[in-house]
Amino acid sequence: MSTGRRSHHLGLSPIDVNRLLRENQTVTLPRADAAAMEQSLRDGSRSRSAAAGLKKVLLEGLAVRYDTNELSSNDPIEDRHCEVLTQHGFLFGVFDGHGGSECAEVVSTLLPSYITLELDSLPPPPSTTDQPLESSDAHQARVTAVHSAIQSAFTRLDDDITNLALDMSIWGAADGSTAQSTNLVPHIRAALAGSCALVAYLEGHDLHVACVGDSRAVVGRTRKSAGGGVEAIALTEDQTGRNPKELQRMKEDHPGEESTVIMNGRVLGRLMPTRAFGDTMYKWPAHVQKAIMRNPNLPKAFLTPPYVNARPVITHRRIDPSRDRFLVLATDGLFDELDSSSVVDVVDKFMAARGLLTPPPTPSPSPPASDWNLSDACAATSLVRNALGGQPILDATSGRVVSATARDLSPEERLARVLAIPPPHSRSFRDDVTVTVVFF
Numbered sequence: 001m002s003t004g005r006r007s008h009h010l011g012l013s014p015i016d017v018n019r020l021l022r023e024n025q026t027v028t029l030p031r032a033d034a035a036a037m038e039q040s041l042r043d044g045s046r047s048r049s050a051a052a053g054l055k056k057v058l059l060e061g062l063a064v065r066y067d068t069n070e071l072s073s074n075d076p077i078e079d080r081h082c083e084v085l086t087q088h089g090f091l092f093g094v095f096d097g098h099g100g101s102e103c104a105e106v107v108s109t110l111l112p113s114y115i116t117l118e119l120d121s122l123p124p125p126p127s128t129t130d131q132p133l134e135s136s137d138a139h140q141a142r143v144t145a146v147h148s149a150i151q152s153a154f155t156r157l158d159d160d161i162t163n164l165a166l167d168m169s170i171w172g173a174a175d176g177s178t179a180q181s182t183n184l185v186p187h188i189r190a191a192l193a194g195s196c197a198l199v200a201y202l203e204g205h206d207l208h209v210a211c212v213g214d215s216r217a218v219v220g221r222t223r224k225s226a227g228g229g230v231e232a233i234a235l236t237e238d239q240t241g242r243n244p245k246e247l248q249r250m251k252e253d254h255p256g257e258e259s260t261v262i263m264n265g266r267v268l269g270r271l272m273p274t275r276a277f278g279d280t281m282y283k284w285p286a287h288v289q290k291a292i293m294r295n296p297n298l299p300k301a302f303l304t305p306p307y308v309n310a311r312p313v314i315t316h317r318r319i320d321p322s323r324d325r326f327l328v329l330a331t332d333g334l335f336d337e338l339d340s341s342s343v344v345d346v347v348d349k350f351m352a353a354r355g356l357l358t359p360p361p362t363p364s365p366s367p368p369a370s371d372w373n374l375s376d377a378c379a380a381t382s383l384v385r386n387a388l389g390g391q392p393i394l395d396a397t398s399g400r401v402v403s404a405t406a407r408d409l410s411p412e413e414r415l416a417r418v419l420a421i422p423p424p425h426s427r428s429f430r431d432d433v434t435v436t437v438v439f440f
Contacts, residue, residue, distance in 0.1 A: 011416030020419055021385055025069040025378040028083070030058045030090075054085055062319055062440045063090050063202055065356075069380035070434040071333075071388075075423040076101055079331050079434040080108035080195075086116050088125055089203035094434045096215050096331040100193035102186065103278035106161060107195045114157045115199065118149035125203060143206065147314045150201065150210045158277050158310035165191035166284065166292075188292075194271070194279035197312070198236065198329055202438070205319045207235075207327065210312035213273040214238040215331045220344035222323045230325065230348040232340035235315050238332075239275045241265040246274045250307075260301035267307050268299035275309055282308040319440060325351070327438040330383070333431035337387035346372050347437060350382045356439065373411060380435040388430060389415040 012020070070079055078097035083090070091112050097104030122145050126138065165188045196213020209217045219233040239246050241262035254261045263269035267282060281289065281296070283306035289296040317324075328343055338346070351357050353374040373389060376382045389411035409417075421429060 011413065011418075011420040014412065014416070017412070017416050017419055021069075021071065021381050022376070022378070024071070025067070025376075025381045027065070027067050027378050029065050030061065030063055030085075033058065054087065057085060057087070057089060061090060061202065062205060062321060063438050065439040066092065067379040067381075067437045067439075068435065069378060069384055071384050071432070073333070073423060073426045073430050073432050074101075077432050078104055079333070079432040080104045081434050081436055082108050082112055083436070084112040084116070086119060086201075088119070089201055090438075091115060091199060091201050092327075092329055092436050092438060093197065093199040094215050094329045094331050094436055095198075096196040096213060096333075096432070096434070098194050098196075098273075098276075099279075100189060102190040103161070103193040104195040106190045107157065107197055107277045111153065111157055111197060111199065114153035115150055115201070118153045119146065119201075122146070122149060143208070143316050146201065146203070146206075146208055147316070150199070150208065150314055151312060154197070154210065154212060154310050154312045161278055162191050162280050162283055165280065166288065191278050191280045194273075194276040194308075196273055196276055196331070197310070198331075199312075200327060200329055200438070202319075205321075207317045207319050208314060209235045209317070210314045211236040211239065212275045212277065212310050212312045214240050215329070216335050216340070218328050218340045218343060219317065219319075219324050220326045220328070220347055222325060230344045232344045233317070233324075234340055235317060237313070239313065240272050241267060241274060243274075250274060254304050254307070257301065257303060261307065268301055270299055271308065273308070275311065275313075277310045279308050282306060321440050324440055326379075326440060328383070329436045329438075331432065331434045333433035334383060334387050334435055336431060337390060338383070342386075343383060346383050346386050347379050350374055350376075350379045351439075379437040379439075383435050383437070384433050385415065386411070387433065388418050 066083060068081055068083065070077060070081060072079075078101045080095040080097065080101070082093045082095075084093075085091075093108060093111065095104040095108045125142055196215050197210075198213070198215035198217060199210045200217060201208040201210075207219075211217070215236070216238070217235040219235060220230040221233050223229050223231050237243055237245065241247055241250070242265040247262055250261045250267070251258045260268065262274075266272055267274055271279060271282060281298070284292075285305055286296075286298055286302055289298065326344075326347055328347060330343070334343070349372050354377070372382070372386050374382060376385060418426075418430060
């Protein structure tokens with residue numbers, strides 16, 4: 001007898017697909033929220049002048065809107081994200097955890113505070129009404145100072161994560177807890193797990209992007225050609241053993257281990273990112289790990305740790321609002337399915353479909369057709385939908401590829417089948433995906 005439910009092998013219903021894709025999406029309009037946020041800040045612990053300063057960032061900053069979303073494949077999801085208003089700008093971050101969610105949880109919670117404390121120790125930036133030219137000494141000095149502050153925040157936090165867990169493991173906590181007690185398990189698990197981190201700090205027209213790991217940042221920039229459209233401006237490079245620069249750095253950092261430090265594109269043949277928070281298995285000396293853990297699963301070629309660090313590669317871009325239209329930050333779960341050009345094209349078409357282009361395009365009686373699904377009101381959701389809708393065709397029961405080029409299934413049907421595969425089997429076909437889109 002029929003139960004009225006769709007057969008599992010056919011995938012999820014459209015209603016279930018939309019529910020899954022949209023349940024974690026957010027759309028924020030900072031300028032519209034400025035007055036309410038100022039009142040909230042005044043009612044809190046901040047002074048009236050501090051609240052007014054934050055309101056000024058909201059009203060005069062380049063971030064006119066930001067959309068976020070996350071979709072799990074792991075259970076629980078190992079990704080995290082953050083959006084934080086600072087005294088002089090906005091911090092946006094995506095964090096791709098691995099080996100558990102504990103490290104990403106700690107980094108996403110604490111790194112914005114570490115960065116803010118470092119930035120607050122600097123002299124204030126020039127006012128937005130007197131922005132220095134990019135080539136000026138004052139501007140270059142500010143960029144250098146911001147980069148030093150962000151670098152310090154990243155490395156200090158990673159040191160604190162690894163050292164706190166190490167100290168507690170050896171000496172125990174102040175209350176007498178030992179490494180095996182439940183009080184210390186969260187600290188130790190956060191250190192043993194790992195997390196990539198991608199943070200963008202937008203201060204006036206200056207965009208600073210700090211990357212540890214293989215998440216990516218890309219700006220969508222209007223082309224100068226008559227055809228229009230957008231081009232993808234990459235602000236990061238994947239920090240893995242498949243990146244020639246990282247491969248060379250790793251070999252130089254570990255002389256005599258050139259044949260083993262990176263194997264099959266991975267650190268010691270195991271870990272994909274060459275830079276990450278936590279991952280103390282690749283940082284603590286072997287004798288320390290053996291003292292803490294009964295049988296640490298050390299790689300065979302473990303000779304000269306640390307092999308992984310959290311020193312970020314930081315880039316700067318002076319945003320030109322007349323051409324730079326948006327920034328996309330995403331974990332590799334998105335870029336595994338869409339290249340950067342496709343990502344910015346989706347957002348470009350999303351903006352056109354939603355009337356977000358400034359100035360609006362000249363009306364056309366027959367607007368150009370798009371292969372992308374633009375039914376969502378959130379740009380981050382639109383990216384996730386189109387990324388996973390292009391997946392190979394899967395049988396949700398067996399998890400096997402049925403056809404990678406089947407013409408009889410629409411992207412929506414392919415998406416329904418991909419999302420129907422439950423964890424942990426889903427992890428064989430898609431990763432956690434976290435996306436932030438910032439509109440200028």
